[in-house]
Amino acid sequence: MFAEFGYGILVVSFLVAMYSLIAAVYGAIEKSAAMVESSRRAMLLTFPLLSLSAAALVYLLVNNHFEVAFVYEVTSRSMPTYLKVTAWWGGQAGSLLFWAWLLAAFTSAVTIRKWERDIEFLPWVIVVNSITLLFFLGMVVFYENPFTRFWLVGGSVEPHMFAPLNATLFAAPDGNGLNPLLRHPGMVIHPPMLYLGFVAYVIPYSFAMAALITGRTDDRWIRLTRRWSLWAWLFLSFGLVLGGRWAYDVLGWGGYWGWDPVEIAAFMPWLTGTAFLHSVMIQEKRGLFKHWNMILVILTYSLVIFGTFLTRSGVLSSVHAFANSPIGPFFMAFVSLTLVVSIALVIWRWPILQGETEMNSMLSREALFLLNNLLFMSVLVVCFWGVVSPLASELFTNQKVTLGPPFYERATAPIFAALMFLMGVAPLSAWGHSTIQTLGRAIWKSALAALVLTVILFITYTQNYIALIGFFLIALVLLVTLQEFWRAARARQRAQSENFFTALTRLMGRNRRRYGGYIIHISMMLMAIGILGIEIFQTETQGALAQGEQLNIEGYTVEYRELASWPDEGEGVNYTRAVVDVYENGIYLGELTPRIDYYFDSQQNMTIPGNRSTLKDDLYVLLVDWEPVSNAGATFKIYVNPLVNWMWIGSLLFFIGVIFAAWPDRDPAEEPVRAARKAHQSSAAD
């Protein structure tokens, strides 16, 4: 009943989206406001419809309807209810429906707004959104239907949506169960956050397309989508960081990022999205980079689609990859359509996207922002090559040569260093014009202080030159950024005769995006401290210990005390938990309890580290092996990850910064300076 209902609603949603597309195109071409309005209403209908369909699926998941193939694949009786709900996005078919549902939500949110000033964009925004929605709905309706059920036909069980002749419904007594690695609170929010980020980028893209099609290539589309892209970026970043945290907590390899193709697929749109956040400011302030912004938006959206395609079609192998799936060719067609149409539109409209002025100083802020964009693009090129090269090598040598983390680390580290240096310099440069002298005057104090700090670190902490360069750049950016807060707040304090904190808060409140951006810069530097710590200073040891024996690492002593193994039938898990005592230089610090959980339904192990986390370092203890009967001996792997906590502290600050910058406030119609210049230009041209 629920399965037919859910599938029926999916089909109806598909038809409604189809109607919306046709009505929007017709309305735009025939200039029929009534048709456009009708298409807008149809679009608004998709979200409640898909919510019903999703509710049907969640009902089936929660109530153990194992006759439904998807429910059988991702749930089992022993799973708690909240995990059964989140199993919705634990498999291909469900996650595609989830994606479509989010897309409908975003599309509704954007079509529900007031459109008076931008009514010519509306039909084309609907067109782009409805095509995307149709594509995702098409996949669930025709290829990966989450409501397919098992039928007993003759002697065999076959999956079909509707009953074949002489068939009876077949329900397995229990399901497969969700992959235990995914049974983690981080996994409950990591994929939705990533999907939110992915899906949200369709909005800026649809406005960019609308601007190209209508030929209205002023800044309106940028202003309308600026906040969308900031939120999309927030969700995407959040998704990436949560994924890292999950890997650190669950995967048990002492790391957070493995340069896996799926990670890179999510990282690539983040790179172009970050570049866009910077270059968009230049279009707003100076009227430059109109082509470039258009390209970045298109690239970001295309990378979202392309990355999803690569990982879901089985083209690339990855720990994240979904099983081989029939959606490949269909997905490929959509990727090709997106790229061809976008590129054709940009080429067609290229002439009317010229900048309003020209760049006249290589050290001006716009020039440095351009450099920033080029650096982000360089990282993108490295990542893209890393992802595509296995395909190329397979084509030419018949062997899949996958590029590993060392390739990415070596290729991107200098680029990231250059980006950090820019982060230190660019905030000090002026729009329009800067010289070496003005920049030098602004930066020398911070640079000197950072240098002194680096020398101190050289004497007291490390002689590793890569780490020292890193710490110098981190210190430089932190000092420059804090100095910017200080300088501006002091200036305001004097001008308005307020006290320092009032001046600071009012200053930040009046220019959220700028100071939000600075907070993000600071947070990035904190994260960089953590990354340097774990990448350069991580140490590890491994050993088999009898009870009472010890392992020593970096001043820590880990002593094996005991081990217990017991099944929890209700949860369907067998826990094996070791207790170790931790000492630092002879002082007792407490105990850690690394575990291995064995899941009966999926017959998989999950390694959960015992972790002692401080600002100085993490002591990360893994239980590797044990003697099953006597429990007398056990093997442990121990990592010391210096400074890694700063990464998570940095991420928290990062979210504060983005939310501060993205929080809605009233927009001025146009930057006063630029409006004045445009007025001046047009009067001169008259």
Place this chain on the structure above:
Amino acid sequence: MTEEIINKKRGVPIWAQVIIWAALAGLLLLVGFGLRRAQNPMAEIGKPVPDFELEYYPGYEYNGVKKMKLSDLRGKIVVVNIWASWCKPCEQEAPDLEETWQLYKDGGDVVLLGVDYVDTPKGAEGYLTKFDISFPNAPDLKSNISSILNRQMGVPETYFIDREGILRHVKVGPFTSVKEITSIIQSIE
């Protein structure tokens, strides 16, 4: 507007357009090719299997050799079984495979090769000891053998290659009996 401003509004030069479209076509072709490969469910039955090399785990050998190529086994029926120590269904079939090996090993006409996919040396050692596996076993370094056999599904998977080096049969999932294995071997004879 002055003429000067209009002149500045240039389009994309033809040569740039050609490069852009060619690059896009190249990329799509490359990906399309990868997709076609990925869509192929298995190595092609009825075609020769491309050669691959393997180096056996410590303590394993075949005819006194530690390191060999598939082509060295031309003239024999080769059964390549892909397994992993973390793979539970593999454990079901492991005793049957070993029993099959005991039937054929003295004849010298049929070779069983175990190939361990994505595993730790320690895990592999434990698994091989646990099931007393005596037929030659090697790790699938860089997943090279998996990629040559065009392996797509999970483990276990077993490939039956005839005396001419042609792939004749692929079994996905565990065997349920020794007889199942021997009857496939007999059908290739």
